Amino acid sequence: MREPATAPWSNWLFWSFWISLASFPIGYGAREVLPVVCFIFLLFYYRYNWQQSVLRRLDAKPLFYCLWGMIAIGVFFSEHIWVSVLHAGTGINKGFILPFIAMECVRSEKDLRRLVWACVLACFWEGLDGLHQALTGVDFIMGYACNSGRLTGSLGDYTVGNYIALALIPAFAMWFIIRRALSPLATALLCFATLWPAFFLLIGAASRSGALAVAASFGLWILLRGGRARWKLAGISLAILLGVLVLQGRAGIGAVESDGRWSLWHLAWDVFTEHPWLGAGAGRYNEAFRSLGLAPEKDAITISHPHNLYLDMLYAHGIIGFALGMIFLLGFIWWGYRRIRPRLLAELESRSPSIYWRMTAWFWIGFGGWLVNGIFGHDFYRIWWLALAMSHLGIMIGAVVNGLDTSPEEFAEQTRHDDASTVGASAP
Structure with missing residues (x-):
């Protein structure tokens, strides 16, 4: 494992990112400002620690070039460039810099544990916010009310169900952290006590795509782990999906058949067939289907996206841009799978005290869960x-790149050292 940088920039970068992850749903202002603060620290980190940086050692950098190529197609080949510039540009100070920030924040197993706890904290307090909203009618952060009988939390919209689902996935790694010190029953009770408010919010927000992402996360864990427990995990995954969907009351055949998404998907396909190679341009879904004289069957005429990640990429960027985008998305899924799975299995088989690759796996699963969520999700x-x-994605990349330089014996020794430090610090 690479040694932490001597300059303070690495610590400032880590803790600013940690705060952004733990406070992610607190409001638009925090999500706008905190990544920029992180990015400033990142620039100083690269200035003084470039040789040790993950980005310099990353062998999958061309995948990011594919992402940038897709975005360039969606902007510069748009029929209304300025509209697409504004739409795609909203991610510059957030989504597009965060993988590079996050990948430099994993230098040790302790960093991974801290990042898992950041996800747990975000799920816990946002879940309590949803519980407060259910009891009082408004959330305690922003004062938002429910929307159509569905909880909205501090995001102000029932899409909070998608947020809490995706935040929950890496938070599940808390099981491995707690299990190192407690029995399976005690670990299960503590995990339930911590995460049940988040599940309450997931149910109250009635997000079917969020429930699907959570269930799929266990399927992805089965894919990574395999072994005799795979059928048990498959059953857990199916039970979670069915349980959440039944409690949400939006899983009936009639509800699915009458869902407006089918019309929105059809509109996106019609726009794509009019602009098959380079697309209609990022953020032009509404304008493009209106120009064809089309309208959604159930949703408002102002609907801005097709509620499907892949159709959104296809209509906006055409076949060429879509291919580049999928190379980026699936490329990192495959890149992570090839590197995580053999080391995860070795960690499990050796009964190592280290849980480094188990935590890494759940951040990989978090990214994969987003791809599943995108089937019925956003743009x-x-x-x-x-x-x-x-x-x-960035946390997974950083963990993999730095983890490849560390042997299982070194991981085990680091874990024992961290445990001894913790015990020593708590001793009277």
Whole structure:
């Protein structure tokens, strides 16, 4: 494992990012400002620690070039460039810089544990906010009310269900942290006590795509882990999905058949067929289908996106841009899978005290869960949604790149040293 930088920039970068992750749903202002603060520290970090940086050692940098190529196509080949510039530009100070910030914040197993706790903290307090909203009618952060009977939390919209689902996925790694000190029953009770408010919010927000992402996360864990427990985990995944959907009351066949998304998807496809190679331009969904004389069957005429990540990429960037975007997304999924799985299995088989690769796996799963959530979710450039996914991606990248330089024995020794330090600090 690379040694922490001697300059203070690495610590300031880490803790500013940690705060941004833990306070992510607190409001638009925090999500706008904190990544910029992190980026300033990142520039100083690169200035003094470039040789040790993850970005310099990352062998998958060309995947980012594919992302930038897709965005360039969506902007410069748009029929209304300025509209697309404004739409895509909203991610510059958030989603597009966060992977580079996050990847430099994982230098040790202790950093990973702290980042898991940041996700847990965000889920816990946002879940309590949803509980407060259910009891009083407004959330205690921004004073937002429910929307159509669905909880909105501090995001002010029931899309908070997608947020809490994606934030929960890496937070599940708390099981491995607690399990090192407690029995399985005690660990399960503590995890339930901590995360049940977040599940309450997920149910109250009635986000079917969020429930699907959470259930899919266990499927991705099965894919990574395999072994005899895979059928048990598959059952847990299916039970979570069915349980949440039943409690939400939006899983009936009639509700699915009458969902307005089918019409929105059809509109996106019609726009794509009119602009097949380079797309209609980022952020031009509404303008493009109106220009064809089309209208959604159930949603308002002002609807701005097709509620599908992949159709959004396809209509806006065409076949060429879509291909570049999918190379970026699936490329990092494959890159992470190839590097995490053998080391995860080795960590499990050796019964190592280190849980480094288990935590890394759940940040990889967090990014994969975003791709599942996107089947019924938002548009690619949705600011907070993209920012959260890129944070998970960056943490995974940093953990993998730095983890490749460390042997299992070194991980185990670091864990024992951290445990001894913790015990020593708590002793009278």
